[in-house]
Amino acid sequence: ASRCHRTWFSLLRSVIASLNPNLNPIAALRTMEKRTPPTDVGSLDASNHETPSQTLTPPPYSGPSSSGTEGQLDERIPTEPLKGIPRYPGLPKLDYKLYSPPLFKLSSDSITLSSKAEYLSSNAAALVSLIRAQSTIPPKPQIHVRGSRGRRIDFDIKLNLMTLLVPDDERLRMDYIRCVGEGELAHRGGARPDVLPEVGEGGLEEWCRRFVQDTATVKTFSLDRVVANLDVGWIEGQLRSLIATLKYRGAVDVTFLVTHSRVLVQNPDRVNQFFTNVTSLFSGKNKYEVIKSVWPFATTKNGEPGRRCIVQSEEVWWREWKDPIRYAISQKRQGWVTVEDKLEAVMEGKGNQTESVDWGPDQYGTS
Numbered sequence: 285a286s287r288c289h290r291t292w293f294s295l296l297r298s299v300i301a302s303l304n305p306n307l308n309p310i311a312a313l314r315t316m317e318k319r320t321p322p323t324d325v326g327s328l329d330a331s332n333h334e335t336p337s338q339t340l341t342p343p344p345y346s347g348p349s350s351s352g353t354e355g356q357l358d359e360r361i362p363t364e365p366l367k368g369i370p371r372y373p374g375l376p377k378l379d380y381k382l383y384s385p386p387l388f389k390l391s392s393d394s395i396t397l398s399s400k401a402e403y404l405s406s407n408a409a410a411l412v413s414l415i416r417a418q419s420t421i422p423p424k425p426q427i428h429v430r431g432s433r434g435r436r437i438d439f440d441i442k443l444n445l446m447t448l449l450v451p452d453d454e455r456l457r458m459d460y461i462r463c464v465g466e467g468e469l470a471h472r473g474g475a476r477p478d479v480l481p482e483v484g485e486g487g488l489e490e491w492c493r494r495f496v497q498d499t500a501t502v503k504t505f506s507l508d509r510v511v512a513n514l515d516v517g518w519i520e521g522q523l524r525s526l527i528a529t530l531k532y533r534g535a536v537d538v539t540f541l542v543t544h545s546r547v548l549v550q551n552p553d554r555v556n557q558f559f560t561n562v563t564s565l566f567s568g569k570n571k572y573e574v575i576k577s578v579w580p581f582a583t584t585k586n587g588e589p590g591r592r593c594i595v596q597s598e599e600v601w602w603r604e605w606k607d608p609i610r611y612a613i614s615q616k617r618q619g620w621v622t623v624e625d626k627l628e629a630v631m632e633g634k635g636n637q638t639e640s641v642d643w644g645p646d647q648y649g650t651s
Contacts, residue, residue: 374623376450382421383544385414394424394543398550405503405551411492414549415507419461419577422449423509423545429523431613433534438643440618443605448595449511449579458583458594463487464574473498475568491574500551500570507547509577515586515598516540522602526610530641611635 369379384390387401397418404411425445431438451457464470469477473494483490495505520538527536582593608625611634628634 376422376447377452377454378421378450380421382417390544396546396548397544398548400550400552402552404549405505406496408489408492408496411496411505411549412489415488415492415547415575416461418507418547419459419509421509421544422446422459422577422579423511424543425449425511425514426541426543427519427523428537428539428541429527429609429613430537431527431532431534432537433646437618438532438534439613439616441609441612441621442619443609443621445514448514448581448593448601451594456594459577459579461488462576462578463491471571471573473503473570473572475570488575491572495572498570502568503551503570503572505549505572507575507577508573509542509545509547509579511542512578512580513583513585514581518586518598519602522606523609526606527613530610530614530639532613532641532643533646534643607635609635610639614639614641616641 369377371377372380383397385397385399388397388399390397404414423446425448427443427445428440429442430440449459463483464472466482467479469479471477472479472481481494483494486493492505495503520540523538524536580594582591582597584591586598604626605621607629608621611629612621612625614635625634629636
């Protein structure tokens with residue numbers, strides 16, 4: 285064996301020398317040694333990250349139902365990296381094509397994505413596949429802040445909070461699908477909310493099967509995307525306090541709007557849309573509102589022990605954005621406050637001091 289080894293070594297050294305006479309054969313052989321494989325993707329630095337095993341239990345769902353929701357989970361959305369999907373630097377890692385799929389139409393307020401495609405109301409497997417895919421993308425929560433006096437709008441700004449729902453590390457995502465729970469009031473295939481029927485362990489597949497087999501003239505199946513555990517009350521308080529420092533005396537409205545929050549499937553019109561509208565007016569619609577895609581901002585509500593935010597806390601977000609918001613309001617902006625404003629606040633100090641704002645007369649005419 286030793287002789288064969290020496291013969292093989294001599295032959296390999298001769299091949300290397302013939303390919304490149306100037307190359308040291310011994311050095312070349314050393315570069316061919318098996319390298320240490322990269323660290324397993326599941327092993328994260330415990331001092332800086334939560335391990336993936338710690339994120340497998342979804343947080344409580346802070347929505348209409350507040351009892352025993354952890355046992356009502358239909359499934360967790362896979363958190364493996366999405367392969368073959370375009371990446372856009374600076375934007376969350378999502379499949380943005382899912383926001384505008386074929387045969388769907390987005391409502392004018394950007395809240396509901398709807399379709400009357402026949403295959404979705406006649407093929408349970410197709411409907412299940414759609415719901416699973418649409419559950420992998422979040423809604424778009426926004427803050428809308430407006431100041432007005434009479435008919436005059438002094439400022440009207442909006443901020444996008446969607447990035448707070450999607451961590452950079454896809455393994456740390458905590459979004460999940462939730463089916464309606466036992467005893468929970470919801471539209472379960474009728475025209476009115478009810479606690480029956482129940483599907484037991486059937487979950488999403490069983491609800492889709494029931495929808496497809498429903499012979500009602502008009503029937504709808506919806507997926508609602510919801511944001512959980514974001515303390516909007518605390519953020520609103522900070523906004524109002526900031527506006528008060530600018531000595532604004534008008535009416536201030538702070539609203540939290542969530543767009544791209546519903547996916548609605550309806551069976552095709554049997555005659556035309558007018559006939560469908562008239563039919564549903566008298567007989568109602570059989571509604572299936574039993575599935576939610578939950579997107580937690582944090583594992584628990586603000587103030588509860590052990591709380592962990594998916595991206596950052598409300599306090600950290602506010603520290604980063606209060607100066608851009610202050611500057612935008614002082615400039616009487618009507619539009620979005622974006623990362624460009626944040627960049628200018630950091631680079632140029634815009635908004636880091638309370639500025640004197642000339643708001644004009646307190647009263648405006650009605651004409």
